[in-house]
Amino acid sequence: MEEELFPRERLQIAPGAVHVPDWLDAGSRRDLLTACRAWARPPAGLRSVRTPGGGTMTARQVCLGWHWYPYAYARTVVDGDGAAVKPFPAWLGELGRRAVADALGPAAVAAAPYDIALINFYAGDARMGMHRDADERSEAPVVSLSLGDTCVFRFGNTETRTKPYTDVELRSGDLFVFGGASRRAYHGVPRVRPGTAPPELGLTGRLNVTLRVSGL
Numbered sequence: 001m002e003e004e005l006f007p008r009e010r011l012q013i014a015p016g017a018v019h020v021p022d023w024l025d026a027g028s029r030r031d032l033l034t035a036c037r038a039w040a041r042p043p044a045g046l047r048s049v050r051t052p053g054g055g056t057m058t059a060r061q062v063c064l065g066w067h068w069y070p071y072a073y074a075r076t077v078v079d080g081d082g083a084a085v086k087p088f089p090a091w092l093g094e095l096g097r098r099a100v101a102d103a104l105g106p107a108a109v110a111a112a113p114y115d116i117a118l119i120n121f122y123a124g125d126a127r128m129g130m131h132r133d134a135d136e137r138s139e140a141p142v143v144s145l146s147l148g149d150t151c152v153f154r155f156g157n158t159e160t161r162t163k164p165y166t167d168v169e170l171r172s173g174d175l176f177v178f179g180g181a182s183r184r185a186y187h188g189v190p191r192v193r194p195g196t197a198p199p200e201l202g203l204t205g206r207l208n209v210t211l212r213v214s215g216l
């Protein structure tokens with residue numbers, strides 16, 4: 001890996017929202033990618049998400065534990081092949097709890113276990129519009145892990161899709177956690193930088209895994 005001219009430092013972007021660069025070690029990045037490739041296979045595999053307005057999200061998605069579709073959760077892929085959603089593995093929940101403890105401190109770790117993963121795959125210049133993660137009943141922090149291409153992650157406020165917001169570069173191996181006062185903040189991915197994935201990982205494109213507590 002290329003040396004950074006200045007090491008990237010962990011940064012609180014807003015109260016309860018923290019970016020931790022290079023949180024995943026090399027082995028964990030490889031293991032998570034291998035797992036994502038298996039989860040992407042049918043049944044209940046990677047799919048394009050259609051929105052009620054008639055659009056299609058440019059990032060493709062696969063879910064674990066609960067299936068997300070605009071704008072609710074189900075146990076089967078109700079807007080796809082109808083198959084049962086793949087189980088949410090215990091090791092992923094443990095990773096989520098460790099991430100929250102590292103980013104926000106042990107007191108921020110939710111009592112309820114993580115039970116949802118949404119895995120988004122951004123090919124080429126796919127992106128994601130400003131939105132809130134609002135279909136979970138739990139206020140537990142959302143844990144976001146990134147692999148592959150670098151993106152611009154826009155983290156805003158709880159009131160509007162517009163300014164004020166902060167743009168953060170998320171790179172392969174980075175962790176971003178948002179909970180507390182930031183749990184319902186608008187956020188999105190205005191741009192991915194194609195071709196920026198570190199070659200040693202062997203991923204073309206960008207993967208983002210968010211872990212959530214459903215409260216369902």
Ligand SMILES: O=C(O)CCC(=O)C(=O)O
Nearest residue numbers: 118120133153189208210
């Ligand atoms: O890809 C990302 O970094 C964000 C994904 C996201 O906001 C979501 O899945 O709700």
Ligand SMILES: [Fe+2]
Nearest residue numbers: 131132133187
């Ligand atoms: Fe989100």
